[in-house]
Amino acid sequence: MRLPSWLSWLASLTLLVWHIQGSAAPPRTVLIGSDVAEIVAALDGLEGVVGRDDTSQYPEAVAALPSVGYLRQLAAEGILSLAPERLIVAAAAGPREVLGQLEAVGVEVMRVEQGASLTTLPGKVRAVASATGRSAEGEALVAEIEAELARLATLREERPRPGPSAMFLLSHSGMTPMAAGRDTAGQAVIAAAGARNAFAGFSGYKAVGAEALVDEAPEVVITTRSGLEGIGGETRLWQLPGLAMTPAGRERNLVVCDDQALLGFGPRTPTALLALHRALHEAADATRHAAEEDCWRVTP
Template sequence: MKKQFILSLLLSLFFLSEVTLAQPTTPQRIIAVGAGVTELLEALDVGDQLIAVDSTSRRFADKYQIPLLGYQRNLASEGILALQPNLLIGSEEMGPESVLTQLRQAKIQIEVLENPQKNHQDLQQHIQRLGQLLAKNKSAEKLSAQVMQQIRQIQSLPRGKNRALFLLLSDKGQLSTGGHRTTINGMLDLMQLHNLSAEKQGYYAYSIEAVLALQPDILLLSERSLSQDLSALQKKYPFLQQLNATNQGCIFSVDGQALLGGFNLSSLRESQRIMQAIADNQNCLQ
């Protein structure tokens, strides 16, 4: 009887410790930096714990009626310290490092979500990590399952032509493209499209002449903005009319949020939207 009592006591202490470890020790006051990070936190059901967000997350600031901080690469320690957060979560684009150092010295926990793969594997790791950090393991499991379902749906869609090119357009007429180890390359890989600019790493300058010579089957476009208007882009950049992809309707805009802070939920959603549009257009398949 005594042995049974001791065993029951030990089991009770074990399960109690598990519950204690699974719960944050203090109420969370979270600042999210990066639209992709903020969206992920909302998907994990901790939107009500946000006390401020950066400027790329403006729609979340409006939704939760919370302060809007500066741009994610140019944060100011004074404004953050005044809000008394106990947790700051952002992508590896968050900075500058001098500000992050000041915040750490003020005993604010900082969680940097790194993106070594630049694809959906990073997103899955972020979901798992935040689920553990915020004691939202069940929400994380549910979200991870949804992500896997979306990936399967994307890869089950019909595909034909696969020579794809991404162009980042600027008001000054300069073009850039995304090589390997970029979020856009991760999106193209997920869609099983061949990235014509993958021979180089990162985002790099590109010329109109090179685009016209390549004549990609699929063309993806984005400006340095969170919102994109494909019709306006085609009018703004006349050279696009010289491409077969444009004439075949195989030209698509990419939401700027999908490219910020590594592969995020918007990256996945845009991949699915674009791949479905390709599948629905016979000109993009033949």
Template sequence: MRKVFKISLALVLASTISYASKIVSVGGSITETIVAFGHQDDLIGVDLSSSYPKDLKSKLPNVGYWLSLPQEGILSLKPEIAIISSQAKPKKVVDNLTNYGIKTHIIEDKPSIDSAKRKILQIGKILGEDKKAEEIISRIDTNISKINEQIKGKNKPKVLFVFSRGKGTMMAAGPKTKPGVMIELAGGKNAVDFDQYSKISPESILKMNPDVIIKSNHAGDSGLDDKIVASTNAGKNGQIYSIDMLLISGFTVRVDSALQKLSCMLNNQQLSYCK
């Protein structure tokens, strides 16, 4: 009888381990949070936006891009669990996963600090890492409080964030994009007058005359014209920086680090935590 019990217990444990080790993650910030909880080895697939840690995509199959998910991308991996950003599309594909026996968790993924913290709590609960989630949130709150103290009362520089989707497709992020919200939280004012992402020309950059220019380093050359940039306040004062796209737009477990880095860029590296 005791032998039978031991065998049954072993089967239960094996089943639990197998279940926990078959996760597909959709959304860069979702994947990064799973990794932060120490569950990188539980992942069997990620989407194309999951760019952190850098070697993750080279080790795991990708299931497509989170804003245009092909259903077969996830189904082909036969996951037990799918942890998916609430912004993932098409919704029909996401909603249909449960019909294939996949336990699907939809995670809040909005551009705010509160949403980032709820994301951490949600994923922590799924993975049984509630204590780690609380520790991460406590760290974020402490660091953001320090940031707010440092930038309080300082002038808000005019900031332009740009990235490229290929030659001749330089884009800028408006105030209602995730990078735009991050710029405001870090103590800046967006240089553009449109809300979302839009293609911009070198001439429009000259007209904006930003105090700070930040480039995404996710796709190499941003397409900025050096002569145009040199004529702006940012160029004249050497206030041109690059940053990882996921860091500035992910609202991940590194949101406090992102805001520290951004606020340093906006204040010429003159804050106490700037290196």
């Protein structure tokens, strides 16, 4: 692979930094993907970590690191400016060509192939633990995660009736709000929390009109903190066409969740799902403040 001259120069700089630091120091590491970064932090493995991607915002020790850009649109120049010895990258990281360029100049790229799924979360933790030399800590974290997922499954089984009909609303500033259908992270968290997806009739995320909202009649709206901000707040949410005519709109039945805790499919996701379950099924006791819960019911 023929490398651009600037890339060769940065690679030489990287090798010089390695030489100056010596081999005794932990490898200079850049973490790509919020799930990977959160797992490394939970394993107390941040020693030697020098950078992150834009999605990695938790905990504060990770957020304070310099960012190399968005995980799906990485650039070799920005990454090499941190003189890394290795990258630990999530399944969604790319482009693949950029990762290949980094490998070609001697940067180790450790890929964590398990994606956004609850079933693959224990395997993801083990993969990151192996990459960071913290297998024992990884097994302890897996045990905690599996215990919380088992508790969640028990809570679902203890409820003989179907859960509420829910709409997961995805929104970002400047975009049309969309409902989560099948084969989405929104569908996965609705099902895991023991509710029913009001829009399971289609696949992916789609904008839904007033008629569809009235027909499907969701009883509760689930959104994220940044999603609610993107819409313009709670008042603007209930002004979406047709939403006021649904059971959720009439009762102002809204649950808000921390974005990364719920949808990151990292070590905080099982705890967030337990909080979502409480918010959906235990309304009288589910109005805890966001500082205490990863998902909370908004009081009208």
